[in-house]
Amino acid sequence: xxxPSVQSLVSAEEWQIRCDLAACYxxxxxxxxxxxxFTHISAKLPDSITGGEHQFLINPYGLMxxxxxxSSLVKVDMACxxxxxxxxxxxxxxxxxxxxxxxxRPDVNCVLHTHSRAGVAxxxxxxxxxxxxxxxxxxxxxxxxxxxxxxxxxxDEQPRLQADLGRNTYxxxxxxxxxxxxxxxxxxxxxxxxxxxxxxxxxxxxxxxELVQVNPAILKxxxxxxxxxxxxxxxxxxxxxxxxxxxxxxxxxAT
Numbered sequence: 251x252x253x254p255s256v257q258s259l260v261s262a263e264e265w266q267i268r269c270d271l272a273a274c275y276x277x278x279x280x281x282x283x284x285x286x287x288f289t290h291i292s293a294k295l296p297d298s299i300t301g302g303e304h305q306f307l308i309n310p311y312g313l314m315x316x317x318x319x320x321s322s323l324v325k326v327d328m329a330c331x332x333x334x335x336x337x338x339x340x341x342x343x344x345x346x347x348x349x350x351x352x353x354x355r356p357d358v359n360c361v362l363h364t365h366s367r368a369g370v371a372x373x374x375x376x377x378x379x380x381x382x383x384x385x386x387x388x389x390x391x392x393x394x395x396x397x398x399x400x401x402x403x404x405x406d407e408q409p410r411l412q413a414d415l416g417r418n419t420y421x422x423x424x425x426x427x428x429x430x431x432x433x434x435x436x437x438x439x440x441x442x443x444x445x446x447x448x449x450x451x452x453x454x455x456x457x458x459x460e461l462v463q464v465n466p467a468i469l470k471x472x473x474x475x476x477x478x479x480x481x482x483x484x485x486x487x488x489x490x491x492x493x494x495x496x497x498x499x500x501x502x503x504a505t
Contacts, residue, residue, distance in 0.1 A: 255505060256321045256334070264299050268320035270435040271307050271360075272503035276496055277439060278364065279315035283446055285365040287312055289427070290341070292348040293435055294359045295325070304328045306352065308345065310338030319505045328353070343403045347423075350408035351415060351431060358431040360438035368449040369428035378422060381464040382455055385448040391472035394418040398425040420445050436489035 257265050271293045278284050278291065287309075295305045307323045308330075309315070325333040330345040351361045372379060381390055396414040399407050415421045419441055421429040428445050432438030455461055496503060 253319055253322045253505070259334070261299055264295060265320065267293055267295065267435070268307060268323050269504040271323060272318050272320045273493060273496055273501075274360075274362070274435050274439050275309060275315045275318040276499075276501050276503045277492055278362070278442075280495070280499065281443070281446070283364045283366045283369075283442070284315040287314060288344075289363050289365055290344045290348060291360065291362045291435075291438070292345070292352070294352055296359075304352065305333060306348070308340065308348070310336065311341040311344070312338065319503055321505060343401070346402045346405065346408065347411065347429070350411050351429075353408075354412035354415065355417075355431060357433060360432045360435045361429065362432075362438040362442045363423075363427060363429045364442065364446070365427040366446055366449070368453050369422075369446060370426065371453050372449040373422050373424050373426055373428070379448060380452055380461065381466070381469060382461050383448060383451045383464075385444050385451060387464055387469055387472050388444050389420050389448045391469055392417075392419040394421045396421055396423050398423070402426075432485065434485060436485035436492075439492070440485040440488055 256268075260268070271291065274291055290308055293307045295307065299305070304327060306326055308326055309318055310322050310324050313322060322336075322338065324336045324338060324340050326340055326345070327333060328349050330340050330342040330349070332340060347363060348361045351358060378395060379386055379389055379393060381387060394414045394416055396411050399410075415429075415431075419431055423429060428442065428449070430438050430441035430445055432441055
C-alpha cells in the first residue's frame with residue numbers, strides 16, 4: 251500500500267516519534283503479539299510540539315501492524331478526533347483504555363496493549379503472574395490487575411482502570427490481555443517484551459512438573475536491579491539493535 255509521506259508536514263521531532271512508533275508496531279508484529287487490527291499502541295506528542303494540548307499518535311484502523319508506517323499513523327486528541335487529514339479511520343472505542351492511562355499518568359509517553367495468546371491465558375488464571383522466572387520478578391514488582399468489564403467501550407470504566415494501574419508499569423487486564431507503559435516508546439516495548447515472556451514461560455512451566463517459586467526476598471528492589479542489568483541505559487540498551495533487526499527484515503516503517 252502506497253501512503254504519501256507526511257515528513258514535510260511535521261516537525262523533525264514529531265517525525266522521529268512517528269518513526270519510533272511505526273517501528274514499535276512492526277516489532278510487535280514480528281514477535282507475534284499482534285491481533286490482526288484490534289489492539290493499539292499510542293504515543294503522546296510532547297508539549298514542545300503541541301503547545302500544551304494533549305495529542306497522540308495511534309494506528310490507522312484497518313491496517314495490520316506490519317503495514318504501519320510513520321506517515322500512516324493518525325494524530326488525534328483525547329477524544330480520538332483526527333487532527334491531521336488522513337485517509338484512514340480511527341477507532342475511538344480502542345482509545346478508551348489509552349486515553350484513560352494518558353490522563354492519569356503524565357509521566358507516560360507510550361501505552362502498549364496486546365491480546366497475545368500467552369498474555370490472555372495468564373490473565374484468565376486466578377493466580378495471576380507467578381514468581382517462577384527471572385522475567386516475572388521484574389513484572390511482579392510493578393504489576394496491577396484490572397477485572398474484565400466487557401469490551402472496553404464505556405468511559406465509566408476509566409476511573410477503575412486508572413486506579414488499578416496506579417503507578418505501576420505493568421497492568422494485567424483480566425480475561426483480556428496485557429498493557430505496559432513507558433516514558434518512551436522503546437521503554438514501553440521492552441516492558442512488553444518482559445511481560446510477554448513472563449506469560450509464555452509460565453504457561454510452558456505449568457505444562458511440566460511441580461513449580462519452584464522465587465524467594466520473596468528477591469522481589470524487593472527489582473527496579474534498581476533492572477538499572478544495573480541494563481547498564482543504566484534502560485530500554486535504550488536494546489532499541490538500536492531492534493531497529494537493526496527491522497532493517498535486516500527490509501522494513502519500510504520509516505516512510
